[in-house]
Amino acid sequence: MSLNNSKAIEVSNLTKYYGDLLAVDHINFEVYQGEVFGFLGPNGAGKTTTQRMLTTLLEPTEGRIIINGHDLARDAYPVKRQMGLVPEESNVYTELTAWDNLMFTARLYRVPRAERVTRARELLETFGLWEKRDVKAEDFSKGMRRRLSIAMAIIHRPKLLFLDEPTPGLDAQSVRAIRGLIRQLNAEGTTIFLTTHQIEEANQLCDRVAIINHGRIAAIDTPERLKRAFQRVQSVEVALESPEGSEPSGGWAALPGVTTLVKMGDKWRLYTDDPSALLPQVIDYARTHGLRIVSLSTLGPSLEDVFLEITGQQVGVVRHETKGGGVRRGKGGPRRDRQ
Amino acid sequence: MRNGLVQRLLDELAQVWNIAIKDIKVYYLTPPMLMFGLMMPFFMFFSFSVRREMAAAQSVARLLALTTFFSASSAGPVIIPLERRMGTYDRLLAAPMSLVALLFGKSLVGAFFAIAVSAVPLLVGLLWLRVAVANIGVLVIGLVMASTAFSAFGLAFASVPTRSVGSIMMPSTMIRWPLLFISGVFIPLDEMATWMRPVAYISPLTYAQDLMNHAVLGMGLINTWVDLAVLLLSAILFLLLAVWMHQRSRRLGY
Helix, strand or coil: CCCCCCEEEEEEEEEEEECCEEEEEEEEEEEECCCEEEEECCCCCCHHHHHHHHCCCCCCCEEEEEECCEECCCCHHHHHHHEEEECCCCCCCCCCEHHHHHHHHHHHCCCCHHHHHHHHHHHHHHCCCHHHCCCEHHHCCHHHHHHHHHHHHHCCCCCEEEEECCCCCCCHHHHHHHHHHHHHHHHCCCEEEEEECCHHHHHHHCCEEEEEECCEEEEEECHHHHHHHCCCCEEEEEEEECCCCCCCCCHHHHCCCEEEEEEECCEEEEEECCHHHHHHHHHHHHHHCCCEEEEEEEECCCHHHHHHHHHCCCCCCCCECCHHHCCCCCCCCCCCCCC | CHHHHHHHHHHHHHHHHHHHHHHHHHHCCCHHHHHHHHHHHHHHHHHHHCCCCCCHHHHHHHHHHHHHHHHHHHHHHHHHHHHHHHCHHHHHHHCCCCHHHHHHHHHHHHHHHHHHHHHHHHHHHHHHCCCCCCCHHHHHHHHHHHHHHHHHHHHHHHCCCCCCHHHHHHHHHHHHHHHHHHCCCCCCHHHCCHHHHHHHCCCHHHHHHHHHHHHHHCCCCCCHHHHHHHHHHHHHHHHHHHHHHHHHHHHHCC
16 A cells, blocks of 8 residues: 555654553654554553553543544544454454344444445455354354454444454464455555564564554664664574584684574574674584584564664573673573673 | 534434343343342342231332342443453444443443343232232333433442452442342331431432332332432433543543
């Protein structure tokens, strides 16, 4: 969807206190019509609080929200008619059938009778639920409930759709279907506000992302511009086989220029400021130690790297010390620490 | 402008009805509704009336007030925490309608439930015990008004922001049960100690019981119009209290 300059959401000085706790700290951002806008942040950063304020579920302590030209504090009714909400929990009525869930929601948004029947059928077919239309949602799988909750959120053709963590816990097929649907909705003109932990999802779907941390917007830009701003976060990824079949390890961290060494599955990732200088050293190291290189590649910063740089979070893979050349494997699963 | 307001009003009324019908489909046969709204008033009545000499008509009048009170005031405290737990309440709060419309829709659910449940003692009284209803008009209007007022009473409790039915039922029961003893249901107003009567007049259940006495027995201690006016006023006040508590929750972020 091509973006235009008119704003779907304008947030200024938005603040939320829970008692003495400052959850959202005077944030400002804009979302343009036709945009897929990603809202990223670690747990407790203020993502959900912000989204709840944008969807009228929570009253801001301070600040202003304007959606499609309407001030939310004064004139929420027309805004509510134009927005759809898919919360993190699939909030379908489990005691009702898929069809009844859609009919109820369509009536709630005053979709005319003839249109709601046509629209419900169209959505159920699109989401692969038409055959299950008379089945109660309590008998649906998690993925099916998710699809139904999205169908309920868009039955009135909202101009602005809020999605909170739409894909975690779903099988790959459902994830692909939902991402495809988000693209399709956006192509049809719906502005999407996507709150997610899934950084790769934001990378694939979003025109722009905002990263919120400790209640403040830490960065806001397109994924590619954000990555470019963090060019120092580059790496060489290498997979090796030793002749004896044992796992090669040890001396990578001692190579000049390696800032952080991370084991990722059967590969090693060597973070560096200068991949081109590191590459020949990696090849020399492998040859010297009798190791066969299975694969070797250089990587630019990913959106996850940017996210981790900005938020100082620890996710993903095993941490390995580089100082002193030692390599250490973390306990209890992968973990990563950027120095 | 006027057309816009009229259309908005019509939309909200349609949404009120939509919510009421949905809740009837979804929640009427859930165990907490059956337990707190259907079985409890009957158990309570029989536990207090066994071995007491009471005319059939008097029993029916009391049972009508009791079932209306308990059934109507149970709906909100059961349904709203369940909706909060399932996340479906957010769907309603985010929908294009006013909080008053949402809560009015919820209060209708309790009112319809109470009217349906109170039909049981009424039919038993009419068909089995051969009780004659003295004033059918007062009976119908009284049941509707009492059910609406007590449903709104339950909603005020349900506006406490919790996902647990028990967290609301416990305080609501602690208030509802004493009301039974000061409202002329178990001890008629004219037999009540003089010092207790002013307390009785604070309770809306007193006026519901008095209306049922007018309707079934053909006599009561308070003017019928006063009974109706107090119940109407109670319904409005409890609904406004529920709206205020919801707005407070939205502001505080519970």
